[in-house]
Structures are given as C-alpha cells and as structure tokens.
Amino acid sequence: MDIKYSVTKGNLYIYLSGELDEFSARIGKDRLDGIIDGNINAQNVVFNLSKLTFMDSTGIGILLGRYRKLKKTGTPSFIQSPSVSVNKVLQISGLYKVMPKI
Amino acid sequence: MDNKMTIKFSSVSENEAFARNVIASFLISSDPSVEWLSDIKTAVSEAVTNAIVHGYPSGGGEVEMKAEITDKYLHIVVSDKGVGIENVDEALEPFYTTKPDEERSGMGFTIIKTFTDKLTVSSEKGKGTTVDMIKYFDGGEGNI
Numbered sequence: 001m002d003i004k005y006s007v008t009k010g011n012l013y014i015y016l017s018g019e020l021d022e023f024s025a026r027i028g029k030d031r032l033d034g035i036i037d038g039n040i041n042a043q044n045v046v047f048n049l050s051k052l053t054f055m056d057s058t059g060i061g062i063l064l065g066r067y068r069k070l071k072k073t074g075t076p077s078f079i080q081s082p083s084v085s086v087n088k089v090l091q092i093s094g095l096y097k098v099m100p101k102i
Numbered sequence: 103m104d105n106k107m108t109i110k111f112s113s114v115s116e117n118e119a120f121a122r123n124v125i126a127s128f129l130i131s132s133d134p135s136v137e138w139l140s141d142i143k144t145a146v147s148e149a150v151t152n153a154i155v156h157g158y159p160s161g162g163g164e165v166e167m168k169a170e171i172t173d174k175y176l177h178i179v180v181s182d183k184g185v186g187i188e189n190v191d192e193a194l195e196p197f198y199t200t201k202p203d204e205e206r207s208g209m210g211f212t213i214i215k216t217f218t219d220k221l222t223v224s225s226e227k228g229k230g231t232t233v234d235m236i237k238y239f240d241g242g243e244g245n246i
Contacts, residue, residue, distance in 0.1 A: 019119060021115075021118045021119060021122075021147055021151065022115055022118055022154070022155060023115035023116055023119065026115070029205070054122070054140075054143065054144075054147075056147040056148055056151065056210075056213065057148055057151075057206075057207045057208075057209040057210045057212075057213050058151065058206075058207070060207035060209055061204075061205040061206050062205060064205065064207060065205035084136075084137065084140075085137070085140035085141075088140075088141075088217075089144065089213060092209070092212065092213060092216050093207060093209050093213075
C-alpha cells in the first residue's frame, strides 16, 4: 500500500493506493498517524480511496482507529471515491455512520 | 470443468496477499465476474488473516487452503493447527474481537458470511480451526 497526502484549503487529503490488508496495515498505520500529527490544524480529513484496489476488515479497524484519533481533536473525517469492492466492505461495517462518504 | 487444489504456506502476514492471488489464479479458467472474484478474494483474505493472527499468535505454524470448483459452486477450506477458538458462536458475532487494543474491527467472519453463501467454522482449543466456505456461481441455494 502506498500513502500520499496533500493539503487544500485547510483540508487534509490522504490518498491510499494498492492493497490494504493486515500486512500492509502494520506499516501504514504509523505513516497515517505521522501525516495526521503533522497536519494537526486541518479542518477536515478526507481519506481518498480511489486507487485502493483491495481492502478487508483490517482496513475497517485502521480507519476506525484514525476516526477515534481525529475525534479527540474534533476533526471530522470522510471517505472519498472507494472502488465498488472497497465500498461493499465499508458499507457492511457501518463505517459510513462515523466517516461519511463524500 | 471440475478442478481441485491444495496449498500449504507459512503463517506469516506476507502470505495473505499470496493466498488471495492463488485463489484468483485458480478461478481464472471459470471466468468469474469482477465482483464475484473480489468477494472471494476478500473472504479468503479474512480467513487466512484469522489463521495467521489468531491461530498462531506467537508465529510458526502452517496454514492450509483447499479449493474445489464445479460448474455450480466454489468450495474453499482454510485450516490451521493453531490455538483454536474457545467459543465459535461468540467469534462469529459482528464486532467481536479478542484484540481490541490492536484496532481489529471484529468484522472478519461477518464479511465472510456476507460475501459467501455458506460458512461453517469448527474449532477445538489447542488443536486448530477450520473455516469452510461455499459460494455458488448463480448466487442461489443450489444443492450440492
């Protein structure tokens, strides 16, 4: 999994690409936290999943963990452009209730 | 065409992607839809990750994946000889996890249930766990 980010108009966009499973999550988690900590003043955080080709329930755990982290600073977080298969996993998990899809 | 395969691999996280790619390759000749294939890859990933993370918490061990395909269904069995699950019914509940501090979602079995047509989990403490999954090509309840 590859992780990139950009800041546009005070919003932090995090782009995940490749496959998010238990193996890639171990490395990805610290990188995500590093990006969030380095942009602590972001008004919103948007996880763009358009290039994420695979995600299983490990991904739900990782996204929920980041939601909880961002909630502490009152920063809303969102999901953007998931593929059909990733969207299915996110829907089943109910993640959109806390991280709406935009 | 009926076909069968069995593989055994080390219980290491790198093999989660390997197992997904093996099942995808096995299915190529049956020409499944993109969505059907993606459901299977996700279900396999959940079962194999469970074996690696929960079956063998201190590493070591082997995971076995068997698959059988007919013109009606795909049957996959993922098994380990690890620590086993004490209470299978509890483990099948959505959001149930034994490792909440590791940010595990507890949704693995729920996803397998949703993405396949039949799931059977059998486990014995200290002896291991077997996850048996069936998915029909027509999405129906055809008899085996």
